[in-house]
Amino acid sequence: MATTIMIVDDSPTMLMSIEGILSKAGLGVLKAASGEEAVTTLQGGAKPNLLITDLNMGAMNGIDLIRRVRKLPGLQFIPILMLTTESQQDKRNEAKSAGATGWIVKPVDPEALLKVIRQLVPGA
Amino acid sequence: MAWVPPPRAIRWIGPLCAVLTALALAAVGAVAFGPAPGVAALAVLGFAATWGAAWASVTLNRHAMELEAPAPQEPALLPADRPDESGAQDAAGRAEIQAGIQAALADHFAVYDRLFERAANDTASVTTETEAAAFDIMTSLREVDGAMTELLAFLDLSGSNARVIEIVDQTDQQLTENRQLIGDFLVRRDQDVVECRQRLDELDVATAQLTRATEGVQTIARQTNLLALNATIEAARAEKAGAGFAVVAKEVKELSSASASTASRIAQDLASLRESIRENFSVLVNARIEGERGELMKIAAAIASLTENMERLVAHQRDTLVKVQEESARIAQPIVRLIGSIQFQDVTRQRLQHLEGIFGAARTHLQALDLSNPLTKSWPDVKSFAEIALSEGPSPPRNNVKNNNEIELF
Structure with a gap:
């Protein structure tokens, strides 16, 4: 079964960029343009192997999304990476408390991103 | 008419405007030229220009009033020693000067407000245009990548x-x-x-x-x-x-x-x-x-x-x-590296949006300043605006993604 990564970002350019990197590596991709759309997709039964989310989005930011995802059945332990332009330590701590697995500052090198994904999802 | 120093609260409005302009220009400089040189150069330039303009305005006003005033014929009398008519004239003069200063500052603030509004609009426009351009580039890159992938697949599959x-x-x-x-x-x-x-x-x-x-x-x-x-x-x-x-x-x-x-x-x-x-x-x-x-x-x-x-x-x-x-x-x-490099646009977009927020806060702060009210306690808290203006925004774009990865696993 192919590894599937969910990307959540309100920037269409970022969605295309990360999708391009992942699909070139043979990974399946689920895209959501907002936290709400991501939650709806996950509640609909989608089971990605890893989730990558932006921090600053519309009504539901990345940290709120992590809190929601952690409460969904079967997704308590899914690796979640925060991919953001922010680098403040207090926000990192907040994300970590919410249940984030890692913090990546944009822009990320494609090879480095794939390396982290393979580290978190064996067989990816 | 003798020059009368303005109230204390009004006196630091000049420096405040200078600081606001410096912050705005520093943010623009950071986005346009990178964090260090842009902030330093434009912040110093903005502060110096605005403070110089305020200082020149007040000084010229002061000289003008001194020239208009008649030369003293005798030593100045203490208010208690002056006749009542002279005291009333002085009070009226002070009120007139105060009103003039308030009007001048109101004009300055209106100009700053229009400046910040235009800066905010221009920043939003840059965000929209660069996002559209980046999306087009990304789409083209994906098409090129797709064509290359299909070509390789064809060569592999058809043998x-x-x-x-x-x-x-x-x-x-x-x-x-x-x-x-x-x-x-x-x-x-x-x-x-x-x-x-x-x-x-x-x-x-x-x-x-x-x-x-x-x-x-x-x-x-x-x-x-x-x-x-x-x-x-x-x-x-x-x-x-x-x-x-x-x-x-x-x-x-x-x-x-x-x-x-x-x-x-x-x-x-x-x-x-x-x-x-x-x-x-x-x-x-x-x-x-x-x-x-x-x-x-x-x-x-x-x-x-x-x-x-x-x-x-x-x-x-x-x-x-x-x-x-x-x-x-x-x-x-x-091609993969190019696809990855498009992320710079998102970084820039978020920094510009941060800048828009600062411009908006500056306008709100300026509009809340009631110059007609000499009681400064009724004015908005400058500290809250300073926190917004000086808050750490998104990380600056980096020139070389390869050597500047910042990944932390908790």
Whole structure:
């Protein structure tokens, strides 16, 4: 079964960029343009192997999304990476408390991103 | 009219405007030129320009008022010593000056407000335009990447290289077989020539034997003629009794002459036949077959040349396909890096949005400043605005993603 990564970002350019990197590596991709759309997709039964989310989005930011995802059945332990332009330590701590697995500052090198994904999802 | 210092709260509005402008320009500089040089240069420039403008405005105003005021004729009196009329005039003058300063500051603030509004609009416009451009670039990159992927998949799936080599190998094999057929044909032709020569020799022997046989016939005819002559002589001796025998002897003589004549013609005909066969054989074998051999050798040479060209074509085709595969694989990596580099647009977008927030906060702060109210406690808290303006925004774009990864796993 192919590894599937969910990307959540309100920037269409970022969605295309990360999708391009992942699909070139043979990974399946689920895209959501907002936290709400991501939650709806996950509640609909989608089971990605890893989730990558932006921090600053519309009504539901990345940290709120992590809190929601952690409460969904079967997704308590899914690796979640925060991919953001922010680098403040207090926000990192907040994300970590919410249940984030890692913090990546944009822009990320494609090879480095794939390396982290393979580290978190064996067989990816 | 004497110059009266403005109230304390109004006095630091000039520096405040200078700080606001410096912050705004610093943020613009950070986005446009990078964090260090842009902030430093534009912040210093903005502060100096605005503070200088405020200082010049107040100083000129002060000089103008001093020039308008009459020179003091006597030492100034304390308010308690001045007449009531003079005190009322001073108060009215102070109020007028205060109103003038408030009006001037209101004009300045209105200009700053329009400046911040325009800056915010321009920043939003840059965000929108760069996002659209980045999306177009990304779409094009994905199309290029898709085409390259399809090309590689086609080359891999169809096994074009192997298929071409297979076809050419088959053709080469057919050409080799054709050359072999021509070679075999030429060998058979040579064998046919040898056989023809053998037959001709056998025919030569047979005609020679026949010629010798005709010579025997001629000998017999000569002997028969001699015998007929003897018989004629003996018939003459027998006179009447030999008359009939003489007739027979005559006939025998004529027969022997006819036999000799016929044998001679047969020998001549045999000689003519043998010569005719040799001439035809020479035409057939030495000319036509040799010509045929020459044409076939040309065909064989053409086939050999064709085979050689085919082999060169195959080598070229194989090299081309291998090159296409290698170059496609080589282009794939830069495309992925380009796709990754588009993230810079999102970083810039978020920094510009942060800047828009600062501009908006600055406008809100300026609009909340009530210059007509000298009670500064009613004014908005400058600290809250400073927190917004000085808050750490998104990280600055980096020039080299490869060497500046910031990844932390919790």
